[in-house]
Amino acid sequence: MGLFDLFKSGGRGSIWKHFTHPDFRQRRHRFAILVTTIVAIVITVGALSPINLPQGPSGSDKLHHLLAFATLVFPASLIFPRAMIYVLPGAVLLGGLIEVVQPSVGRHGEFVDFAADLGGVGIGVLSGLVFRNIVKAYIR
Numbered sequence: 614m615g616l617f618d619l620f621k622s623g624g625r626g627s628i629w630k631h632f633t634h635p636d637f638r639q640r641r642h643r644f645a646i647l648v649t650t651i652v653a654i655v656i657t658v659g660a661l662s663p664i665n666l667p668q669g670p671s672g673s674d675k676l677h678h679l680l681a682f683a684t685l686v687f688p689a690s691l692i693f694p695r696a697m698i699y700v701l702p703g704a705v706l707l708g709g710l711i712e713v714v715q716p717s718v719g720r721h722g723e724f725v726d727f728a729a730d731l732g733g734v735g736i737g738v739l740s741g742l743v744f745r746n747i748v749k750a751y752i753r
Contacts, residue, residue: 645692649700652685653707660711661718675729682708682733683740690741697738704734 659681682704689700708730712722 642693642696645689646696648688649685649696652681652688653703656681656685657707657711661714661720663719675725678708678726678729679733679736682730683737684733686734686737687741690738691745694742694745701734701738705731708734 685707686697686700686704689696708727711730712724712727715722
């Protein structure tokens with residue numbers, strides 16, 4: 614018995630019906646928004662804090678931007694795709710504001726960093742939606 618077999622509809626041991634129950638759906642949505650909010654706070658604090666660590670290879674911070682913003686939108690796109698109406702503009706706005714504010718805290722704001730943020734948002738949304746569809750197709 615595989616992991617997803619527990620979630621398949623039908624059968625006495627199915628927990629799929631619990632995941633689709635309206636009460637549980639509401640909890641999932643709250644969880645997705647909570648995780649997204651926590652990740653946004655961590656990104657903001659990290660992006661606006663002074664750098665005390667040695668820098669990696671040139672351009673490696675672009676990968677950090679990409680991964681951070683993919684992580685920001687992934688939970689909502691996976692669990693609560695309708696929230697993307699708010700999460701997408703919020704993530705883009707956050708990325709832009711961070712780059713505008715960074716010079717006032719002793720960091721460098723760069724358009725290329727903002728482009729990496731946008732790339733991360735795209736990757737996070739697409740990977741979340743693709744993974745969601747794969748899981749839904751498998752467990753139904």
